[in-house]
Amino acid sequence: MNYSVSEENYIKNIYHLQQQTETVTTNSLANELRTKPASVTDMLKKLQTKNLLEYKRYRGFKLNESGNKIALNIVRRHRLWEFFLVDKLGFEWDKVHEIAEELEHVSSVELIKRLDSFLNFPQTDPHGDPIPDTNGKFAVIKQVSIAEAAAKKTVVVSSVSDQSPGMLEMLNHYHIGIGTSLKINKHFTFDGSVEIKVSQKAACVISEQLAKNIFVHHE
Amino acid sequence: MNYSVSEENYIKNIYHLQQQTETVTTNSLANELRTKPASVTDMLKKLQTKNLLEYKRYRGFKLNESGNKIALNIVRRHRLWEFFLVDKLGFEWDKVHEIAEELEHVSSVELIKRLDSFLNFPQTDPHGDPIPDTNGKFAVIKQVSIAEAAAKKTVVVSSVSDQSPGMLEMLNHYHIGIGTSLKINKHFTFDGSVEIKVSQKAACVISEQLAKNIFVHHE
DNA sequence: AACTTTTTTTAGATTTGCCTAAACCTTAAT
DNA sequence: ATTAAGGTTTAGGCAAATCTAAAAAAAGTT
Numbered sequence: 001m002n003y004s005v006s007e008e009n010y011i012k013n014i015y016h017l018q019q020q021t022e023t024v025t026t027n028s029l030a031n032e033l034r035t036k037p038a039s040v041t042d043m044l045k046k047l048q049t050k051n052l053l054e055y056k057r058y059r060g061f062k063l064n065e066s067g068n069k070i071a072l073n074i075v076r077r078h079r080l081w082e083f084f085l086v087d088k089l090g091f092e093w094d095k096v097h098e099i100a101e102e103l104e105h106v107s108s109v110e111l112i113k114r115l116d117s118f119l120n121f122p123q124t125d126p127h128g129d130p131i132p133d134t135n136g137k138f139a140v141i142k143q144v145s146i147a148e149a150a151a152k153k154t155v156v157v158s159s160v161s162d163q164s165p166g167m168l169e170m171l172n173h174y175h176i177g178i179g180t181s182l183k184i185n186k187h188f189t190f191d192g193s194v195e196i197k198v199s200q201k202a203a204c205v206i207s208e209q210l211a212k213n214i215f216v217h218h219e
Numbered sequence: 220m221n222y223s224v225s226e227e228n229y230i231k232n233i234y235h236l237q238q239q240t241e242t243v244t245t246n247s248l249a250n251e252l253r254t255k256p257a258s259v260t261d262m263l264k265k266l267q268t269k270n271l272l273e274y275k276r277y278r279g280f281k282l283n284e285s286g287n288k289i290a291l292n293i294v295r296r297h298r299l300w301e302f303f304l305v306d307k308l309g310f311e312w313d314k315v316h317e318i319a320e321e322l323e324h325v326s327s328v329e330l331i332k333r334l335d336s337f338l339n340f341p342q343t344d345p346h347g348d349p350i351p352d353t354n355g356k357f358a359v360i361k362q363v364s365i366a367e368a369a370a371k372k373t374v375v376v377s378s379v380s381d382q383s384p385g386m387l388e389m390l391n392h393y394h395i396g397i398g399t400s401l402k403i404n405k406h407f408t409f410d411g412s413v414e415i416k417v418s419q420k421a422a423c424v425i426s427e428q429l430a431k432n433i434f435v436h437h438e
Numbered sequence: 439a440a441c442t443t444t445t446t447t448t449a450g451a452t453t454t455g456c457c458t459a460a461a462c463c464t465t466a467a468t
Numbered sequence: 469a470t471t472a473a474g475g476t477t478t479a480g481g482c483a484a485a486t487c488t489a490a491a492a493a494a495a496g497t498t
Binding site for chain 1: 304307308309310314317318321322324325326327329330333334337
């Protein structure tokens with residue numbers, strides 16, 4: 001079956017909200033989509049008719065099995081395009097989200113198959129988020145923010161949860177990117193800042209706010 | 220200014236029809252867009268309001284200066300994406316039109332700029348049609364179909380006007396592609412067929428229909 | 439438990455792009 | 469010049485996706 005751009009956007013955003021809360025509310029989705037709650041209710045009915053949702057009036061909603069599958073497919077397309085934009089076209093990763101938002105709705109299955117292969121089957125997008133495979137499966141890496149990571153360990157940056165230009169500027173300044181390995185030296189309890197050491201460079205201290213937005217994993 | 224997918228499709232198709240006839244008719248456009256004449260009239264009014272058309276009721280219409288500029292930009296996007304699909308993703312050229320139809324509406328200017336550079340500023344799409352530059356300019360190559368080309372001359376294939384799978388099959392069979400050079404040996408008046416010689420291979424005879432759809436230029 | 443606040447839904451409009459059917463022009467033919 | 473035929477436009481509607489305003493349900497407060 002084929003879905004409209006609007007339907008796909010609703011599905012995708014329900015999926016993303018579900019990563020934080022099991023069931024999603026009308027208001028939060030309206031907020032995410034920059035639309036009005038009444039519009040959300042309308043679309044929910046439609047998606048329920050198409051059997052993509054579990055939805056009870058006034059009680060919130062969540063994607064069912066097939067809704068989830070479709071969402072993962074959209075996420076797959078989005079992340080593959082983001083990878084393409086950064087890796088092949090040389091975009092900075094804070095610029096690609098909007099463009100991928102449009103590209104993700106191009107419907108050809110063959111296109112995505114070939115794009116995946118052209119990109120050499122990447123596992124994560126430029127922000128470190130995993131790219132689901134054709135069946136919606138992806139490896140879940142156990143990761144923690146630098147703020148929570150144990151001291152004295154060497155870890156690898158796996159993703160960043162903020163994709164603003166300001167964030168990019170900071171990461172460039174500290175020479176940190178996805179895949180960079182660094183050592184957590186010390187957590188300062190006073191302000192939550194963390195001393196880290198990136199590769200051969202001198203140790204430096206990053207703010208709590210930054211530490212909370214950089215996720216790392218072991219080895 | 221920004222245009223809807225629908226508006227862009229109208230503009231593009233008016234442009235294409237104008238290549239054959241100076242002014243376009245409601246019916247022919249409706250036919251091209253697989254829509255109804257009444258719908259075309261509706262959209263014409265809208266495009267006229269937006270100052271992209273010269274249009275007099277019952278009298279046909281054509282793009283004005285700015286309409287033309289927009290059309291050429293859409294054509295540029297379409298052809299760049301076609302080039303990408305064939306050159307980078309390995310699609311056969313009879314499969315790319317539909318996909319490029321969707322991709323061409325992605326609106327980022329920066330995207331197209333970078334795509335162009337990534338593809339190394341191609342001059343023509345996979346069917347040999349010229350890719351307009353940012354200002355809508357492109358080199359016009361004087362070309363004739365093999366059916367009309369003078370005998371005893373060596374020519375270079377510059378484009379094909381039919382993009383069906385059947386056409387592709389024939390071209391592959393004769394080892395003909397865009398850029399292939401071949402010699403026109405003889406025109407048979409009886410059935411319009413033409414004897415040609417492709418590179419080092421044995422001379423062969425192609426039908427009038429095929430000859431009419433392959434365009435060539437000198438040197 | 440009753441009232442207030444917040445959230446969600448319904449009802450009714452609006453816009454865009456499309457449709458059918460009917461009216462309207464233009465052209466070509468007698 | 470009239471008429472027939474064809475193409476074009478208007479009128480009126482429909483579906484998708486949105487909105488505002490009002491009603492209904494749930495949650496929070498005293």
